[in-house]
Amino acid sequence: MSRLRSGAVIALLSVLVALAGCAGGKNAVDNQRAAEANASLGADFLRKQDNENALSRFKRALDYDSSNTTANWGMAIVSERVGEDEDAKRYYEKTLGLQPNAAIYNSYAAFLCKQGDVDRAVRYFERSANDERYPGRADAMANAGLCLHRAGQAKSAEQHYRQALAMDSEQLTALTGMARLQFEQGDFLRARAFNERADGVAQLDADQLLLAARIELALGDRDAAAAYIERHNAREPSATLSLRQLEQSR
16 A cells, blocks of 8 residues: 655755744854754755664754754654654654644654554644645645545545545545555446556556556456566566466455
């Protein structure tokens, strides 16, 4: 199943690095600048998946200025990555107290969804999606759909997927989510239609290619299923499958 989108969140960390007011004198301004410099380096390490150096830079930034938004948000993401969920929650909530905005709502909602707090997650996703200034509105709404889908709330998931597609007809998470929902509900023709739309938007990942193959098998098109299996095996050479294996696993 698709992942909750968070790549744009990490990129946004750098954008948030901005000088604060000068009301504390020269030392305060110098501390803010040092915090921002370290937070920016931390965000760069975060993008490179270097959690250790990111953590070090974010901590150093907070030593200079404990209210630096970028560093607090970065600490939330790093803590989540390394499994320190209580620390992640604390830093997310502190970040929202400092600078609530749609991108941070979306990021925190994804964390809450992973924690199984579906109702709160969906509320934050919706708050993010309802901000018309936020360029990731459709992503947030699709994330809400995915969270609900994983929780077994198919009807609500479909509503959110469709709202995401109304915002952006090429929203990949919503397209692949709808394909899976329709497949699960036995509407294989609609599942194929959504899958083909998704395949026209971006390269499907391994799980999505397997779903596509299962859809084609359900429709009786073994040649199309075999083509998707071939693409899956090219993408995941360590987990190759045959068409027969897929048929036996149905």
